[in-house]
Amino acid sequence: MYKKLEINPSARNALQSGHPWIFSGKVLSHLADYENGEVVYVYCEGKFLGTGFVSPNNSICVRMISRSREVVEKDFFIQRFLQLKSLKQRVLSGETNMYRFCFSEADFVPGLIVDVYGKNLVIQTNSAGVMKNLNVIKDALIETLNPSAIIDRTDEDTYKLEHFVSDKPRERVLHGSLDSDIMQLKENGILFYVDIVNGHKTGFYLDQRENRELVGKISSGKRILNLCSYTGGFTLYGLKNNADFAVSVDVSSKALSLLSRNVELNGFKAEKSVTVKADMFDFVSNEDLEKYDIVIVDPPAFAKHVSESKQAEKAYKFINSAVLKKVKPATFILTSSCTSVVNADMFSEIIEKSIRDSRRNVKIIKKTFLPSDHPSLFHFIETEYLKSFLLYAL
């Protein structure tokens, strides 16, 4: 049914142990014979290994879809989505209507992110295979989830990386229509206004849900400093759980204005929430951190490419050391890194060095990774981009 693609035996082990990528240097077949995004059957020394999407011009050349001989048409995607529908509903509370439905390789549709926002879906595509099959994928999503609208938020750089250029303007609303860009959604019963058209990522940092729950549990009677607050995820969980007050710091005034609307939406007293538009490095340098019992450090991805990893390490080290040095005894610190360029071992080392620098005793209360709607795969650390520590400084 599909063309064969032969790989070097040196790539077989990684593939068989679950790593879903084949790099171009490991492909023995002539790559110019393949169309960008077409489905291929992968072989090694004549033995069938699985089905994948090929991006013949990229170093990540094949993304594996399955270990079986699949026919990748609408029914294939419907089966994948039906599996995801029953799985994701089990790992979330009924009071949550925004979550990651499909997490690319880790949900075995490599290159497809689908996030659910109430009745709407927001997708991002990052493989030529998914881009090429977008219409069929859209139809399969409509058949399995019956959404009111499907919005595509793939950015132009990603199309370029996948050599999927087009002269025509891209369709952003793939299906249905939206009454408004900003809609009201809920996470664990807490209400949020989310801008699914212009907000960061697909609109909300869905990946921090379980860390927000964790902070909620320790918030009662506490004073919270939420650095890099975005629209107030951690702030709202704190206030819901009877925190004394929360100070939220972000460089985005749009995010802070949604944060204040979120406080009002949930009926929390406005005087319990203070927003500060500031750069977190300046803020931490100038602020008296002894005023707080909980400090959240959730910065943006300081690096998107390995070439920037040193500068990212420096930034994480700077902010974590500064916070650890300045907080009073008996302070919780929830600190995260959301870039796969700084992996879990590197981030652990940075936190360890920051603690050493602060010359104080610090307990690790919890180490966390992604929440349950963002699965990961053995031998594929690229999906495990978010890692966090809940620390307790004495």
Ligand SMILES: C[S@@+](CC[C@H](N)C(=O)[O-])C[C@H]1O[C@@H](n2cnc3c(N)ncnc32)[C@H](O)[C@@H]1O
């Ligand atoms: C990972 S998000 C935070 C998500 C948030 N904790 C939540 O639960 O929704 C990072 C945020 O940092 C903000 N940001 C980026 N650079 C910043 C800086 N130098 N100082 C303060 N905020 C910054 C961005 O505007 C963004 O809202």
